[in-house]
Amino acid sequence: MLSAKSFALDCDVTYVNDWGGGYQINVEVTNNGASSVSGWQVDLLFNTDVTVTNYWNAAIETGSTPITASNIGWNASLAPGQSASFGLQGNHGGGFGTPTCSDSAGSSTSSTSSSSSSSSSSSSSTSSSSSSSSSSNSTTSSSSSSSSSSNSSSSSSSSNSSSGATCATTQQNCDYYPSYELSCVWYSEIRPLCQGQDSGWGYENNQSCIGRNTCEDQWGDGGVFLCDPDTGDCVPEQASGSSTSSSSSSSSSSSSSSSNSTSSSSSSSSSSSSSSSSGSTSSSSSSSSSSSSSSSSSSSNSSSSSSSSSSTSGGGRSGWACVDPTGVPGNDDWLTTQGNKIVDASGNTVRLTGANWFGFNASERVFHGLWSANLQDTMQAMAERGINLLRVPISTRLIKEWMSGQADAASVNDYANPDLAGLTSLEIFDQVLLQAKSCGIKVLIDQHSADADNSGHNYELWYKDDISSGDFYDTWEWFADRYKNDDTIIAYDLENEPHGSPDGSAGANLVRGENESWEEYCQRKPLSQEIDFAKWDDSQDEHNWRHAATVAAERILGVNPNALILVEGIQATPKYGKWVDNKSGAGEYSDQCYDNTWWGGNLRLAGQLPVEVPGHNDQIMYSPHDYGPLVYMQPWFKDGDFTRESLEADIWGPNWLYLHDDNIAPLLIGEWGGFMDGGDNQKWMEAIRDEIVLKGLHHTFWCLNPNSGDTGGLLGNDWVSWDEEKYALFKPSLWQSGGKFIGLDKVIPLGGNAGTGTTRP
Structure with missing residues (x-):
């Protein structure tokens, strides 16, 4: 016990x-x-x-x-x-x-x-466990954590929680422990078991409890136990050797909380498999009989669900998320840039509009949420809600492990994901690509951190400890070569949020003269000797992000000349052209030698010092990040009187929007998002959403995951329902026309044949 x-x-x-x-x-x-x-x-x-x-x-x-x-x-x-x-x-x-x-x-x-x-x-x-970067900024990292939101299940009882059932309602072991209560041991934490609710988390019915099926379906050794409410001692619900009194249903029902949607599922589908040794993902088709599985549509304007879903007996849904992609060309959707636009091979303008789903970058080395949610259901829901691009954060260390043949088995809920049972992280990644293709979703790979670490994004640079710059380049080349014939991976985001500023002591004793301008003072200071920050200049210094991005782009385009390359900005650039030691920070006593903004959001020098690869410059574009005051109270938020127009003029314009406005290059805002606070954070979200729509910018929202501590997610804490209020804010930013979401695949409609989307024009 x-x-x-x-x-x-x-x-x-x-x-x-x-x-x-x-x-x-x-x-x-x-x-x-x-x-x-x-x-x-x-x-x-x-x-x-x-x-x-x-x-x-x-x-x-x-x-x-x-x-x-x-x-x-x-x-x-x-x-x-x-x-x-x-x-x-x-x-x-x-x-x-x-x-x-x-x-x-x-x-x-x-x-x-x-x-x-x-x-x-x-x-x-x-x-x-749940953590990953959502963003960072000039003076702080953004949180990379699981959100402790108000609707998450709590282990402590409250006025609206459901207490565990008394032992009198059970058999066998209850005879020996009459004072014990039925409880859910949730990953070794004792929580109340819902009464009158078999699945989900009790907050749907204003209870702080866990449904029996949800409790029993968790990955690991938890489940329904008899527990002493005073001591915390627990024993199995049934005596040793007896059958469980209430097992999980052999068919799973997974639905999103959405309006105007009805569900349908067909009786068979093709199951998918992938090879981890080949240079590209592959699929094979086999029939799969259906149990009575119900997977409801999660789109707010959809009327039908997948026409190709199935379920294995006793588990979650298997087979294809949307349609069988077997035989669909994998090399005909490549894109290129033209001024500030992205175009297909026929010269038609397209828009990349989507969201982030993190986990492969973290210590789990697999999408977060697959400990409870079904991959196919989630992929289908994203597509039916108009997400045509999925940004997938990953780490250099994980790719290095894959490159050396050291892919380990990943921890997912095998019951919820029977197709993923026993697979390595690489094999699951290949399955992700196949399921994305099944729904007409393209993938943007984001090198999120050097280490496979839930807070690895906090580190300033693309190399760290035993992960060298050489590893950064080699892993990118290996990865690009492996998937060069699969246009599901349409683009590469070279590095997430390079940042830092030179905060050394050189010139710290210099005092600005009473009548000395900031430009004169900053020019008088000696050059910084610091190397633990990302800079942008014309040198070949290891910590020069522009140089590193150029080399990485050369390596990727050398094996796959068709891929789009996304280059993020840095944190700080010198106002007067000289990389000196700042006294750091944004306080009133700090030097004013730098323009500081969000990590990855400073592209002020990209116009005059672009990242270029001869013969491939039309494959290169830029990707800033931007966040609101709940991630960090930047100076421009403090008085609360900001508007879309003021942000455009004072912040977005000089930092990155000029690249679009001056027709230099396309922009994809790789991260934006946050909590719906009804205040300044939501005001900022609406402002940047309106800017995206007004300018026709490309973007990926941060994030799908509900366990992003400083932003929350589009999904609810059950990883199935959607935050409809947040989705309603997000929805207008998606590529759509005539009531249809538009995908990036010219064969598979976004969401499949029965979905809510269409192919690109």
């Missing part, structure tokens, strides 16, 4: 940045004991007075030092050896030093007894 045990909780603090009166740190909490921790709390002791202005992946009790941080719902459970990370930023009173961190005795544990039938926490529970 589950019982309280001793534990050893360690935490390490990593200094990220210190600017003027501001700071940023990351903290990693590790369970080094032999028991599973079911909740943790640590104290951060600073050497100076601090305030916290932003934090992610933890609940923070603000106040004077020490500052207490504790888990949020999704990262409460730590198996032995497992870690959780969080971060915070704020202001300090000077003389800032990296704080010490210690367990504040707020942690509790649960461990597994020798009983083979008891619930246990396993390392596989990390599949439910």
